[in-house]
């Protein structure tokens with residue numbers, strides 16, 4: 001399956017547009033976004049040592065991330081924003097800003113004494 005941002009946006013819009021209520025108002029969508037973020041946090045907590053409460057399942061991270069994506073797409077659609085353009089702009093920003101921030105896999109490891117600021121002379 002290959003899904004573009006445009007495909008996802010159109011599919012969400014087709015679903016929402018069949019209902020008279022349409023998209024949630026912006027503040028309610030923001031509440032939904034926050035709610036889904038909390039659900040992601042709950043799954044991550046369960047995967048990292050927190051025991052689920054009685055009757056609570058461990059959750060499904062893939063579904064919770066997709067829930068967050070759905071709400072994100074709804075927010076973009078309601079505002080007439082282009083998520084593909086936004087994604088491209090965001091990636092260009094981090095590819096420029098963070099180009100040398102992390103250790104690249106194909107670079108030799110810097111010896112510990114150099115990394116600590118010693119041995120420069």
Ligand SMILES: [Mg+2]
Pocket residue numbers: 036039063064067
């Ligand atoms: Mg959810």
